[in-house]
Structure formats: C-alpha cells, structure tokens
Amino acid sequence: MAVNTGRFLRINLSTGEIRTESVPEQVAIDFIGGRGYGIKYLYDELAPNTDPLGEHNKLLLLNGTLAGTSALSTSRWMACTRSPLTNAFARSVGGADFGAWLKFAGYDFIIVEGKAEKPVYIHLTAGNCRIHDASDLWGKDTRETQERLSQRYGKNTRTACIGPAGERLVKYAAIVADRRTASRCGVGTVMGSK
DSSP states (O other), X not given: OOSOOSEEEEEETTTOOEEEXXXXXXXXXXXXXXXXXXXXXXXXXXXXXXXXTSTTOOEEEEEOTTTTSSSTTOOXXXXXXXXXXXXXXXXXXXXXXXXXXXXXXXXXXEEEESOOSSOEEEEEETTEEEEEEOTTTTTOOHHHHHHHHHHHHOTTOOOOBOOHHHHTTOTTOOEEETTEEEOSTTHHHHHHHO
16 A cells, blocks of 8 residues: 555535545655644644634644554554644644554545534545534543444444543543544544534
C-alpha cells in the first residue's frame, strides 16, 4: 500500500455536503502527512479569531503517514483543530487502529466543518460516506457508543467518538477510539460542538 492516498474528505455539517478532494502534490512533498497536513490546512483555512466552538472552526482527523502500512507500531491518528482550552492550534494524538482504517477507506484525513442542527455521526466506508442521526447515541459513554455502532455496521467497524463530557462541551474532553484517546487541548469538545 502507498504511504499516502493523496485524498481527503471534506464534510460540511451545516449543508450536508460531502466531497473528496486531492492533496496537491507539492503539499504532500512539503508537509508529508498527519501533523503537517493538520498545520497546513488549519493555517490556510481558519481566520485568526475563529471561535473554537463556533461553526467556522474545523476538526481534522488525520492518520499518521505510516498508518496502515506494514511498518510495526505506526498506526497512529490525530485530531487537529483550534483549541477551546488554549485558543491556539491543537494537535492530539491517539492510538488503536482508527488511523489505519481511515487509510484503508482511502483517505489521508477528514476535515469536518460547519455545525449540525442535531447530533450526528459520520459513517465512512471505502465506497461511501454518509451523515446519520445520532440521537440514539447522545448521552451514551464511549464504550457503549462503539459497541452500538459495531452491532449496527459489523465487527470491522472502527469508531472515533465522544462521550457526555464532549457533548456538554467540557473544555478538555477527549476523542476516544477503542480504549485509546486523543485527549489534549479539548479536541473532543470541538467534536461535540460540531
């Protein structure tokens, strides 16, 4: 498998628009992937005084460059955004295999922008991406949310989700995948605000 796919998803929760975009070749060369892509896209797309919990902030879920390859112990993923805790750039890294499965689906990262009118989740496969109502998951802890989605979509489902802290916009909430967390700077709070 190639180290990078050269593609990412842009998902606008305000409009419901989902589109696949290509990573320009020079961006891939200059920024390599993962953290570099997070810094590049946030710097280019966020206004200086963007409200971390507002509609115009963006949440990027990125895989590490070597995630999903045969390199051992490299299946990392990260969340990048503007932090509600520090009001600055936030990069929070998580373990488990969410990053590898994001790459298996054919993407280097996802940009989530806008703000949904009600709780939603994004279901991504190699051939499809949809936004679904998450009202039945709202208020559940991360373990139960992951179990319910695995029952719904099958044992090969991987989930990055928040629990009640993120839903209530606690400023240091984490994003959880399996039993691992991206837990710095309130990235889960931004997910909850979306």
